[in-house]
Amino acid sequence: MDMDIACPRCKTTKYRNPSLKLLVNVCGHGLCESCVDLLFLKGSGNCPECGVALRRSNFRVQLFEDSQVEKEVDIRRRVLRDFNKKEEDFATLRDYNDYLEEVETIIFNLVNNIDQLETNKKIEKFKKENRELILKNKARAGREEAELEALLEQEAAMEEARRAQLAMEEKEEKRRKIRNKEALIDELMFSTGNARNIVQTFAESRAQDAASQAAQASSVPAPAVRATQFSTGIQIGRGSGHVEFLPVPRTDDTPLFHYEPPQRIFDGPAPPTLLDVDQNGFLAHIRSASEEERAGGYNSNISCLRALEEAMSGLYYRAHRGEAVF
Numbered sequence: 001m002d003m004d005i006a007c008p009r010c011k012t013t014k015y016r017n018p019s020l021k022l023l024v025n026v027c028g029h030g031l032c033e034s035c036v037d038l039l040f041l042k043g044s045g046n047c048p049e050c051g052v053a054l055r056r057s058n059f060r061v062q063l064f065e066d067s068q069v070e071k072e073v074d075i076r077r078r079v080l081r082d083f084n085k086k087e088e089d090f091a092t093l094r095d096y097n098d099y100l101e102e103v104e105t106i107i108f109n110l111v112n113n114i115d116q117l118e119t120n121k122k123i124e125k126f127k128k129e130n131r132e133l134i135l136k137n138k139a140r141a142g143r144e145e146a147e148l149e150a151l152l153e154q155e156a157a158m159e160e161a162r163r164a165q166l167a168m169e170e171k172e173e174k175r176r177k178i179r180n181k182e183a184l185i186d187e188l189m190f191s192t193g194n195a196r197n198i199v200q201t202f203a204e205s206r207a208q209d210a211a212s213q214a215a216q217a218s219s220v221p222a223p224a225v226r227a228t229q230f231s232t233g234i235q236i237g238r239g240s241g242h243v244e245f246l247p248v249p250r251t252d253d254t255p256l257f258h259y260e261p262p263q264r265i266f267d268g269p270a271p272p273t274l275l276d277v278d279q280n281g282f283l284a285h286i287r288s289a290s291e292e293e294r295a296g297g298y299n300s301n302i303s304c305l306r307a308l309e310e311a312m313s314g315l316y317y318r319a320h321r322g323e324a325v326f
Helices: 033-039 067-080 093-111 116-129 131-190 195-219 274-279 291-295 300-312
Strands: 022-024 030-032 044-046 053-055
Touching: 022 067, 030 033, 067 093, 093 116, 116 131, 131 195, 274 300
Parallel strands: none
Antiparallel strands: 022 030, 044 053
């Protein structure tokens, strides 16, 4: 809960101070604003929990309750600021995947304090060897952000213009209805014609006006917005120059299942059916099933039919030829 948030140094809680804000730095340990002002009065100092040297200007509002997550987010942001290569910067997909794995290894080592000296040396070496490419990718990212921001502003302006147009159309529609109503009342008051014909004429006129307005609205083309995309080719914004719809699902041409009873080969006379067993006296010398047996699913006619099938099976089979004679 928010009320359980407390500064680890002065123990001030959110319950006692509702305006309490915890600030974090690169180490991920949180401090309240009062403790930051007190400990980092000269602009720099050490973290009271881990002893890491910190700058006051690097403190920011804590977003996550777990300090480890906060630390990882900060380190990941700092590392990816320099490790900003794209997939098109590599010859093969394998090289790009190896690069991503190396970046994750660097972040993991910095978060968990593993070989920090070697990891920092590797980062500095990468920055020196790829200085021009890093600057180029930063500029490209800046252009993409500027394009995205311009597109968002354009969409917001279009949305605002659309709302203003709709409001104007609604006002005009209300005025038109009032004018038509007043004209109808005046016509009924001062005209000598049939009132029913006058009302019908006005109704037809309103229907024609509504149809003409609908036709004009459908004929007005929607304002086009230039297609803007990220470096990955993903279109940005709802107002792209072309609209891609999901494909229409194909109808399944597979034929429906049709049950066909299995054809059993007995190599003998055709056995009777269950109906024949019940009606033709086959059960005369068969013990009737008890209540306990019927409760378990047993029935005497089924066992009788099974015995008859076994008795008739193979009667026409000739062993020396390996075939049945009918």
